Amino acid sequence: MKTMINGVRYHVEQYGDGFPLVLLHGFTGAASTWKPFCPIWGNHSTLLMVDLIGHGETESPGDTARYNIKKATDDLKVLLDQLEIEKTDMLGYSMGGRIAITFASMYPERIRKLVLESTTPGLENPADREARVQQDQKLAMKIETEGLEKFISFWESIPLFQSQLNLPKEIREQIRSQRLRNNPVGLSNSLRGMGTGAQPSWWDKLTTFDFETLLITGELDDKFCKIAADMASKLPNAKHLSIIDCGHAIHVEEREKFGTIVSEFLSNT
Template sequence: MSKLIVNNIIYNYQSNVIDPAKSTYVFLHGFLGSKIDFHKLIEDFPEQFLVLDLLGFGANRFQNVPPERFLQNNQVSDLESIFTKLNLKNISLVGYSMGGRLALAYALKFPRRTNELILESTTAGIDGDDQRKLRREHDEKLAASLEQNGIEKFIENWENLPLFATQKEVNPSSFEFMHNQRITQNPINVANSLRNMGTGKQPNYWHELSTLRIPKVKIIVGSEDEKFLKIGHRLQTLISNSSEIIVKNAGHNIHFEHPNSFKKAIFDDSK
């Protein structure tokens, strides 16, 4: 594991990059995740890759990060600083859920480095000020509940959300591994991420998608994830040079539930 310091924050990462001028797949995990989420995916990975612990999560969790640092624009700036320090020129940016929202925001702001964008179970934000306000209030309640009741109770409730039901159908040892990773996160950072990196707090990018100029965009969704099937289809209709790939029998977290199918989707150029 390697690390670098960006804007006074330590970022831990794993990489096999030999030639930074060549294409590199960069993986961004979701809320409560870490770079370890992609460990099955990068086994025997045929291309250069970089997997990051995002701000305040994974091996970065031991830092108490100032709340405002979790704002999406600040994290986008951190990504650009990381890629500059590592001298990465051509990036295939892969983001899951929260990481997908960050990947999309980065690609909109810094398209010159991004030659491919792969969005797994991702949204472009929330339409309408009223709906965004409701989501911010919802996330504030979640953060307050975490602070009041502790992270173990928070994770128990989180894992029982219908959105993640199919994760429990994976073999028990894999689910236990993910569960243990979640409960060892820093609750202060988790609460501040909810408050400042949630979909209600981030910018609404739906109206900007037609301006996205990336050579190739893939939108990957699970067939059992009804909410994001609709969102994924909407993304595909609004983003030029994009294709939608639906992974059968998968829910929200495709790379965890079906890593081989997800890897196949990454390299699927048939659409």
């Protein structure tokens, strides 16, 4: 479905029946990321698969300020209001996980259960934030100067995604094809507007999350395993699972296992 939210036309796909589950993809991703999980999760949840601002079929405004992570998060609140959903489960991967944490920090009363895959509440140190802003600015300029195809080839090759080289060629080609359907303006503005450096640090908010939270990381992804362990030590009601022989994108590399883990977590009351 298409819906206007705060002046931006959003694309949202709905599937299944049950308690709502909002699904938030990562940078360069799209709602279609979650399609393989429809058969299993749709049995117990109404899936709301959102193309985040600047991604997929959702509009890509030219104004970088519109991509501010708090504004992108408020868009989700408006979506829930439009659908008359008072409380929801939420699952976010990487960038989508940062938006999920932002949502849980801003609107904790709207969350029943939270699933966070390979993500972070942000950077606590202002100097680290500034360095990351500069890094993301360079990436945004890379998209603008070299074009989308070259950038996606570069993005696929970064160490974070090396373990995906072991995936079947057909799946790797599907992921590449989906990434290339994005709007370069949307991707560069997402980096500038809601990159890890541009967003607030939500570390101090974690102690207030009284809902069940599941943290999932791949054991080969050292950086995010450590972040998740640090998060788990602050969250009052969290479980951290590290998946063996797996990198950053568990939902891609260990699809069946990921689907089952999430399904069991959401189904247990």
